[in-house]
Amino acid sequence: MTLADQPPAAALVFQTLLQHGPLSRAELGRRTGLTPGAVTKAAASLMADAWIAEGGRPSTERTNGRPATLVAVRPERALFAGVKVTGEELIGVLADLTAKPLASHRVALDSRDVGSVVLAVARLVERLRVTADLPGEDALHGIGVTISGDVDSRLGTVQYSPFLDWRRVPLAQLVEEATGTPTVIENDVRALTVAEQWFGAGVGVSIFALVTVGAGIGAGLSIGGRVVSGAHGVAGEIGHLPVSGVERICTCGNTGCVEAVASTHAIAEQARQATGDPKLTMDDAVRLAHAGDPTVRAVFARAGHAVGLALACVANLIGPERIIISGEGVASYDLFADHIRQAFLDHAFGAAVDCDLLVRPLPFEEWARGGAAVAAQRVFAPTK
Amino acid sequence: MTLADQPPAAALVFQTLLQHGPLSRAELGRRTGLTPGAVTKAAASLMADAWIAEGGRPSTERTNGRPATLVAVRPERALFAGVKVTGEELIGVLADLTAKPLASHRVALDSRDVGSVVLAVARLVERLRVTADLPGEDALHGIGVTISGDVDSRLGTVQYSPFLDWRRVPLAQLVEEATGTPTVIENDVRALTVAEQWFGAGVGVSIFALVTVGAGIGAGLSIGGRVVSGAHGVAGEIGHLPVSGVERICTCGNTGCVEAVASTHAIAEQARQATGDPKLTMDDAVRLAHAGDPTVRAVFARAGHAVGLALACVANLIGPERIIISGEGVASYDLFADHIRQAFLDHAFGAAVDCDLLVRPLPFEEWARGGAAVAAQRVFAPTK
């Protein structure tokens, strides 16, 4: 019996346990609105199929009444592979039901050709499987592949990937055929948002945005437990909000884009102009800024300002409870944190300033973890 | 038996009929995914309580098989009053279940004091009731009051209204006490969005935005059948997106806001500066622009550009299928239509340009109709 066959109440109980950890049946009833009897039945049904188990510390605090026995998800009940595809490499993780990485691996890509990428993905998944010493075929319940660009997860196709120069590639089907394991694909930022929604800083938050700052600048929006995909596959493109000045031209051909001044590439480029050193790298720029170089610091200030304006746009438009800031750029967050905050506070309208800005470092496997979360979601929250 | 007591399938059937007009049972089954038997039962249940009735042209096109008998909602089954409160006046309509206005009336406000506004609302509703010659007390099923600003519809309080200078006013409760009729309140733009979602250009559209251009510039977002309210009551504040230049200062104290260059007031102000005529009104500006005055036309061009950028922000962030442009400003839409479109097309990213821009004129009762739609929604789609 798979989780999809469980009655709605059981699915609800399972999801609550996934998000909030071990709970007593009584507490589950309170949180889900189910009656005690219904919880008992749902738990029995889930337990019969080994999705959950009794156990976990029975809360040290002593109270009156019969002590509670906790039930908890058995994360190892189903395992998933998550693979993030970039133009240069694959990042893969093997993760459990809660998208916790059990093993990870990176592979350089030597070709961006669809066939060889699919093959590389299949090899990477096989390698993860071997590394983790998985017993049989059925131990891996799904694969989630994530990729930046325009991804239609329902169709399972990559509509357009700028970094790989792919168009209308039925990637989910190809990987599924190459591996024999059910595969879903999703935009990388949306996948990360799914991971945060279920297992990260988005748990219990009705509306939040996840912003990634790095080579690109993007956002995922979660509203009422669903990640927004946009009618045409485009959503959360904060990198191209026209909020900065007209001076710099973005890769998209426009002026005013946030990415034109705040992407890793744009910052390095501006630092080169500011210093006159044509060989300056991003790392050099960070070093110079930390050393106090005023012109380079101004570059970071400007980037921070643009990001802050973008966050204000998000806050004014959808009014999130929280914005999670993440991405490679977070490593040098101290250099523009103040400018981000200031620009945000200045331009967030009314109660939108109450939005909580949260910075999260993003280890490299995190991206791949998003894929695992999307694959896992298929199992525990099949699309109604 | 009220609609809330109907089983879920019946509610679904009713909502489908509300949005798509008279349908055969077979067609209802196809659209809702219910089996024929379930539709028959749902329809019988709704018919027993007079929510729907058989009838309507049985589709002229001839086909094989037994001819279909259509069922349709009985819009007059429940009537609602919608009242829009501005700083100067009340606009009220009496509307049926489909938010179609049956009678309307405007009243000037002589005081912005909470008590007198509540009294005026109650009198207006009473007048509408008399005008329409409603039989008894129970003929009016609800009142929806809309107002611009920060409204918490769940609590029923106006958190902050700049035009009335109200804070934390429990308006729903006050109107309910004054009229004896169940009352809901909602932000005016969101209410309009609800009306469009159920009965207007938003029917069947999974994600859309409704943008109003006039004294203020705002937007309502509908995603997956729900209007976004924001965690702190703020959402759709496109009037304060920081996309225009730094020259003009907005009423909110910031620079760069769309409202600072594109609100009715801002356009008139800029036209006065451009012409040097301190008495110039908005109407004069429109006349001059139509007559070809280049400096005034430039003012409209700039306003259109700012609105277009704001629309691009909406498209890039949430990827709507459609953006409905409405508001008083639409009257002179021809003056900036091209600039809106151009700025939008330039800055919408990727497939976001596929978003459909639709202009809808907004008769004055339309605002109040939003209130009626919100009140009606309480009846046919009680919050789950």
Place this chain on the structure above:
DNA sequence: TTGATTTACTTTCCAATGGAAAGGTAACGT
């Protein structure tokens, strides 16, 4: 030790819901 109290959990029973499947109905075409 005993029993009251409190909270957690289980069991039994049942009403409601909507699907499956079969049957009835009203048109058309030949």
Place this chain on the structure above:
DNA sequence: ACGTTACCTTTCCATTGGAAAGTAAATCAA
């Protein structure tokens, strides 16, 4: 007249989760 087609209704039933009463395991008080 008779088959065909599509619409609609009826009957029966499995599933679901609530209501309510009962059981379990702890603390507290006498």
